[in-house]
Amino acid sequence: MKNISTYVNQHRDRFLNELIDLLKIPSISADSAYKKDVEQTAEVVKTRLEEAGCDHVEICETDGYPIVYGEKIIDKKLPTVLVYGHYDVQPPDPLNLWNSPPFEPIIKKTELHPEGAIFARGACDDKGQMYMHVKAMEFMTKTNQLPCNVKFMIEGEEEVGSSNLAIFVKKNQEKLKNDVILISDTGMIAKDVPSITTGLRGLSYVEVEVTGPNRDLHSGLYGGAVANPINVLTKMIASLHDENNHITIPGFYDKVENLSKEERAEMAKAPFSLEAYKKSLDIDAVYGEAGYTTNERNSIRPTLDVNGIWGGYTGEGAKTVIASKAFAKISMRLVPHQDWEEITQLFKTHFESIAPKGVTVKVKPHHGGQGYVTPIDSIGYQAASKAYFDTFGKTPIPQRSGGSIPIVALFEQELKSKTILMGFGLDSDAIHSPNEHYGLFNYYKGIETIPLFYKYFTELSK
């Protein structure tokens, strides 16, 4: 392919400003207060896909937020790449920890990003990475170098479980027919260490509610005599891990894939500094399941984390009250072969079974998804590997990610095709955290690398 970097350099300012415009819209799918913004973002994505050269773009309504679909079919005999991304973002709170407003993007230089990084919610996850594909498409069409057919499917509910996308995919298997699915919603090991994510963890996300007395009580008059829902909730949650940080839910580990010594040794080759890891988080020690390394704990092992907890008086000062109710949001990261619906049921059954007398417990499943593994001998993986080699001068390292993109397993099941996760983000990009950012180096490098995937995938498919 010719002149990729020339084209990117000519248009770098416009490419950046278009992304900034996209980041200014607070498309928070988890909070219904932002409904209009999420919908407006879909409209902007539609327009950008048309400008990038898609022949046919449509807003596909769902029971939730719409899916933006676009395509350019140049020859039915050529392979088809389906690009998936999402235009919704995580809630930005806690707002007070942001150094600049989350929806007023600014460019700042950092130690890791001397060329500058764009700070905004969604900069990396996933507006920035999704938009690289739109600009790569623009390059290929404007320079008449698009080697195959392309379909785009950009959704607005990834951060809340993609339940409507799942329905859409099941209903539109012919429309979405493809030879490979391409996603940039993951990271790479380092700016100079390209990597391709070959595994994702599944997810089961639940909300629990513990109810004690029918009203808040004075902790002096009733303290010690009735079950305090908050104390009970802490006891119940604490009991979900044993002293080795194994999860105690019966059956939880039954289907967990156990990697061979060889596979674990292969993983251990990825460059990793425990000291740097601890330093970057300001922690004096790591913590986790006995018998596994940090990289194993957050990739090949399942987890159970409380994502939020609340109950009683949380305001200024002191209130001597026993709350009537206590709540927690709990998510479990799952590994390949663990079925998220089965795990959700195991959790529910176990959690309800450990409730002491004096309280009632409700477990409300939020959403979930299966884990996933990409074989490194597939054409798609090979094409991605060559593309990275061309732009980074290095063969990328295959790595398991601890994150979840539940929809990937569904794609394989419904569309019978493999997904290639070409991520350009860094772990330090603070996705889902205050001050999320995305390096300009990574953004432009992604735009340059993606067209090469199309080239090699088309060639290897012959």
Add this chain to the structure above:
Amino acid sequence: MKNISTYVNQHRDRFLNELIDLLKIPSISADSAYKKDVEQTAEVVKTRLEEAGCDHVEICETDGYPIVYGEKIIDKKLPTVLVYGHYDVQPPDPLNLWNSPPFEPIIKKTELHPEGAIFARGACDDKGQMYMHVKAMEFMTKTNQLPCNVKFMIEGEEEVGSSNLAIFVKKNQEKLKNDVILISDTGMIAKDVPSITTGLRGLSYVEVEVTGPNRDLHSGLYGGAVANPINVLTKMIASLHDENNHITIPGFYDKVENLSKEERAEMAKAPFSLEAYKKSLDIDAVYGEAGYTTNERNSIRPTLDVNGIWGGYTGEGAKTVIASKAFAKISMRLVPHQDWEEITQLFKTHFESIAPKGVTVKVKPHHGGQGYVTPIDSIGYQAASKAYFDTFGKTPIPQRSGGSIPIVALFEQELKSKTILMGFGLDSDAIHSPNEHYGLFNYYKGIETIPLFYKYFTELSK
């Protein structure tokens, strides 16, 4: 004393309307947003004391909210009663559970209060009970039947620990000199079962903060590999009770007063229905320290309750985050002989010692107070007992309360006088809870009973 009930009946509507005006002011001492309201309440109390016949009333400034002091000295040779009460109230949240706005008092009939009850925050705790003393004073002065000297000390920080009152008392021992202290800030067993509180629990109130990573993290990328502050907090709190619900803090029980079989048998005579108790709270079972009855658990035994907990994402929907920090407000009810400052230190030392590597823990003491016991052979107790007998036709039952009025122990220490707790509230009045109320029967009965205490106390003092 003559014509008490006649006078009360003549003025019952005015007595009620004056209380309603007082309850309309949201004097929430725990929330600085209500500063003006708290201060305005002090002004109203000052005016009411003047109208009730105090010779000298002043607003005494403190580093926090002011103390309203009033007095009427008729003869230095006669005994002096010091009345204590508070004009501040608990925060009303959760607001959505109130059937009517907490600061728009309304009168409603209930099963327990066929004569009607006044619903508002502070109706019982303590504006309603405090104001009975103001109206009792009015009766005695307007009918020239005040038998002794009276001093009023009404504070505005009882719900946040009375720290400035403590300083005021230490500084003004001569001004506050008295023969007995009279307080209505407790309850009685039932409308037809008058009782006098002879014991109060002490209190130690702390706030804890657990900090893990220096920022919120994506629970997929980091889940399982770093200490999750919320999971850690639940483990730490859960470990504070053993399987028998004994508190595990080393030294916690060392100074706990163990009551004799006889004393426990005496306590057990108070009318109590476990079924009714459970029914009133909609719970299927009580819960607490092994080896003690419900009435013992909430009066003669110390407790540890979480009053509030928060951390991570608590909004709508799901956020897959590992929070950087988790918090809890924890209070311990103490029994006589347990020193609250010593217990606070024991908690701090223990809680910090059980923090696992990977997190840092802060324990911030809020406030506290000592427990207290009133001897039933004292003149003050006898005078109160006779007063109740006159108005209720029954000798009141002495009872230990689970609640805390930290200042009472301080009064004894600094002013060398005993406190008589003439409470007219009911446990079902929902103090510190939504829909707090106070029975009109109790309100008027209190106004009729209090002057008789002055009469008998003066007589018995001769």
